[in-house]
Amino acid sequence: MRGEQIYPSPNRVLITLFLLDAGMGILHLVFIGDPQWGPLFNLAHEENLPTWYSSFQFLLVSGSAGYCYLIEKKNNLGWLVVAACMLGLAIDETLQIHETLIDQIMLGDAGENLRHYFGATQDTDSLLWTVVFAPLIILAGTGLAVFYYSRLRNNRLLFQLSWLPLCLLALSAGLEYLEAKTLSSFAHDSMSRYELFTFIEEMAELIAASLLVWVHCQYATLKRVVKKATP
Amino acid sequence: MTLAFKNNNWKWVSLAGIILASFIAIKLSFIITSKTPKRPNLLLITLDTLRPDHLNSYGYERLTSPAITKLVEDSFIMDKAFTVATNSGPSHATLLTGLYPAQHGLQNNGQKIKATTPTLAEMLRQAGYNTAGFVGYFALAEESGLNKGFEEFEINPIASHDHDHKEPKDDLQGFEAVADWLKSWAESAEKPPFFIWMHVQNIHESYDPPAPYNSMFEKISAPQTLAGFEGEFDVRCINDLAKAWRAGILPPHFKDEMLALYDGEIRLVDDQLEKIFNGLKSSGNYDDTIIVLVSDHGEVLFENYENKFYKQGPGHTGRYSDASLRVPLILKPAIFHGFKKTSRISQMVSTVDLVPTLLDLIGLPVTKNLPGASLVPVMRLPAKHSTPKNIFFHEKPYGVEYTGVRSEQWKFVHKLEKGRESFLLIDLVGDPKENHFNDSPSQVKAFKSLLETWKKKNQSIHEEQRITEEMRQALIEGGYIRK
Numbered sequence: 001m002r003g004e005q006i007y008p009s010p011n012r013v014l015i016t017l018f019l020l021d022a023g024m025g026i027l028h029l030v031f032i033g034d035p036q037w038g039p040l041f042n043l044a045h046e047e048n049l050p051t052w053y054s055s056f057q058f059l060l061v062s063g064s065a066g067y068c069y070l071i072e073k074k075n076n077l078g079w080l081v082v083a084a085c086m087l088g089l090a091i092d093e094t095l096q097i098h099e100t101l102i103d104q105i106m107l108g109d110a111g112e113n114l115r116h117y118f119g120a121t122q123d124t125d126s127l128l129w130t131v132v133f134a135p136l137i138i139l140a141g142t143g144l145a146v147f148y149y150s151r152l153r154n155n156r157l158l159f160q161l162s163w164l165p166l167c168l169l170a171l172s173a174g175l176e177y178l179e180a181k182t183l184s185s186f187a188h189d190s191m192s193r194y195e196l197f198t199f200i201e202e203m204a205e206l207i208a209a210s211l212l213v214w215v216h217c218q219y220a221t222l223k224r225v226v227k228k229a230t231p
Numbered sequence: 232m233t234l235a236f237k238n239n240n241w242k243w244v245s246l247a248g249i250i251l252a253s254f255i256a257i258k259l260s261f262i263i264t265s266k267t268p269k270r271p272n273l274l275l276i277t278l279d280t281l282r283p284d285h286l287n288s289y290g291y292e293r294l295t296s297p298a299i300t301k302l303v304e305d306s307f308i309m310d311k312a313f314t315v316a317t318n319s320g321p322s323h324a325t326l327l328t329g330l331y332p333a334q335h336g337l338q339n340n341g342q343k344i345k346a347t348t349p350t351l352a353e354m355l356r357q358a359g360y361n362t363a364g365f366v367g368y369f370a371l372a373e374e375s376g377l378n379k380g381f382e383e384f385e386i387n388p389i390a391s392h393d394h395d396h397k398e399p400k401d402d403l404q405g406f407e408a409v410a411d412w413l414k415s416w417a418e419s420a421e422k423p424p425f426f427i428w429m430h431v432q433n434i435h436e437s438y439d440p441p442a443p444y445n446s447m448f449e450k451i452s453a454p455q456t457l458a459g460f461e462g463e464f465d466v467r468c469i470n471d472l473a474k475a476w477r478a479g480i481l482p483p484h485f486k487d488e489m490l491a492l493y494d495g496e497i498r499l500v501d502d503q504l505e506k507i508f509n510g511l512k513s514s515g516n517y518d519d520t521i522i523v524l525v526s527d528h529g530e531v532l533f534e535n536y537e538n539k540f541y542k543q544g545p546g547h548t549g550r551y552s553d554a555s556l557r558v559p560l561i562l563k564p565a566i567f568h569g570f571k572k573t574s575r576i577s578q579m580v581s582t583v584d585l586v587p588t589l590l591d592l593i594g595l596p597v598t599k600n601l602p603g604a605s606l607v608p609v610m611r612l613p614a615k616h617s618t619p620k621n622i623f624f625h626e627k628p629y630g631v632e633y634t635g636v637r638s639e640q641w642k643f644v645h646k647l648e649k650g651r652e653s654f655l656l657i658d659l660v661g662d663p664k665e666n667h668f669n670d671s672p673s674q675v676k677a678f679k680s681l682l683e684t685w686k687k688k689n690q691s692i693h694e695e696q697r698i699t700e701e702m703r704q705a706l707i708e709g710g711y712i713r714k
Contacts, residue, residue: 142248
């Protein structure tokens with residue numbers, strides 16, 4: 001009994017993370033017009049509280065996937081891959097690796113061709129990364145979807161909730177492309193639409209990460225129970 | 232409960248993901264390695280107060296504009312282009328934003344566009360353009376907000392009302408500034424495409440070009456006394472002309488002299504433009520440059536309007552006859568746009584269509600939020616495409632609000648002055664002199680409804696933004712706004 005208590009309940013973890021997600025959203029909305037505090041809480045900015053929190057969340061996703069690897073004894077290499085991917089995302093959130101890469105790609109003729117094709121302007125280069133890395137994103141998304149299916153298909157709810165964050169991450173990537181289009185457009189309300197898209201996109205990303213942590217924790221808990229019940 | 236793909240369908244999901252990723256990767260590699268599209272340069276020339284019917288390319292006989300005629304050989308020329316406002320500030324703001332005055336916020340000279348109103352210059356700067364603006368009129372200076380997006384912005388005002396002390400070079404400094412800018416751009420190592428807005432104030436009243444243009448078409452009388460006129464009458468002074476003409480004491484030969492001076496101003500501008508066009512040609516940039524020549528409004532000269540709805544000429548503000556509303560619009564595309572031939576477009580177009588047309592030609596997205604439409608489809612296939620059947624105009628000069636619509640046959644104007652409404656309905660085809668407001672109730676009802684719908688869709692996006700008191704005084708002194 002004492003041994004069980006050292007594991008936090010997945011539902012409690014999820015509620016805590018959701019509350020933190022909501023807190024990030026509220027701080028963003030409250031301070032968006034504040035020149036002093038706004039940049040610290042703005043979901044659209046980098047190197048601020050939401051970015052560090054998002055990075056922390058992906059670390060949790062990675063850690064929980066690593067824990068699943070330890071719990072599961074067979075066919076568990078996939079969990080290590082998931083853990084590595086999520087660790088990569090956590091590092092990327094803080095170090096903005098994809099932004100640096102896309103800036104390099106957009107420097108030359110390739111960038112001019114991409115901007116022309118997608119109707120974007122120079123100011124939105126960093127938002128076009130979802131287009132440039134779309135093949136990788138699709139492959140990673142497909143891999144994750146198939147892996148979660150292989151591990152979680154026996155539990156309908158868990159399986160469905162493992163795909164929901166993937167859908168939210170896909171939505172987030174799509175919105176990032178829309179943000180580039182919106183900012184490049186010649187419309188009097190483009191800034192307000194950009195802010196709306198950014199808010200939805202960043203919140204979708206936070207919620208997706210929280211759900212993934214829950215899915216991993218829940219899976220690990222179920223596995224532990226099964227292991228314990230198995231003679 | 233087991234939830235599973237049937238028959239190893241997960242393999243198909245994997246395969247679908249791989250195929251989709253591969254397809255996108257191939258498509259991206261094609262996009263990235265394709266021939267880099269060229270962005271054309273853009274030279275937007277706004278000729279303040281130029282009537283199209285005083286240009287040779289629009290049928291005028293006196294030789295006012297040989298260089299523009301030559302430009303027209305490579306251009307599309309819009310026979311029926313109309314402005315959205317008869318005041319320079321609102322009209323120019325529309326030319327630079329693609330929005331109606333109530334949308335961009337500059338509804339009268341002495342106001343400014345709202346800080347959040349996007350401009351063509353901002354858009355092109357974001358797309359990597361070098362942007363420079365050269366204006367010759369205070370109401371278009373930085374305080375109007377029309378400098379938004381221009382890396383360089385100069386004002387070279389014309390001393391319109393100072394007839395005896397102005398230096399001839401004053402009239403040319405705007406052209407020289409543009410020519411110098413283009414020269415240094417052509418000589419620079421890196422040449423991102425440019426967007427130049429060149430506003431030309433010379434043709435605007437008072438009509439007083441320097442020699443030789445002041446006597447090019449007519450000998451001009453020296454200032455003199457005039458029967459019934461208080462003080463000395465000077466044909467070069469617009470206030471003297473307007474006063475004498477409206478009092479009915481202006482001898483006919485002065486009308487000819489005034490027209491000769493107006494035409495002299497046009498010829499001066501044409502000669503200066505020729506130098507700029509030749510500069511582009513000699514530096515090899517003419518073919519890659521979109522050149523737009525447009526005016527902000529026309530000018531009522533000595534036309535008589537018996538309906539009494541408009542103030543008499545000379546002038547333009549608040550006068551909604553075609554002499555004031557119709558503008559020249561000449562558009563030379565870049566050679567790589569691949570138009571097989573250029574032509575005259577006989578359909579009605581509005582200056583609100585210019586920004587979407589330019590964005591289309593430059594290859595930037597034209598959003599649905601712009602009220603106008605690109606004219607490129609009409610330019611490519613005029614027989615297949617048509618422009619809207621109604622042209623709308625709206626502004627608030629001197630605190631009076633005018634809203635109007637013009638079709639091929641009708642023109643309907645609503646005037647709101649100190650809470651009092653009045654209307655004008657002109658049958659442009661059958662009886663252009665009379666106001667048919669009282670005898671055509673069905674037309675009036677239809678146009679009122681049309682204007683209401685248009686207003687709901689295109690107005691009140693921005694509140695009015697006033698400029699500083701200092702600038703207001705400068706505009707009053709220049710005669711551009713009233714006290």
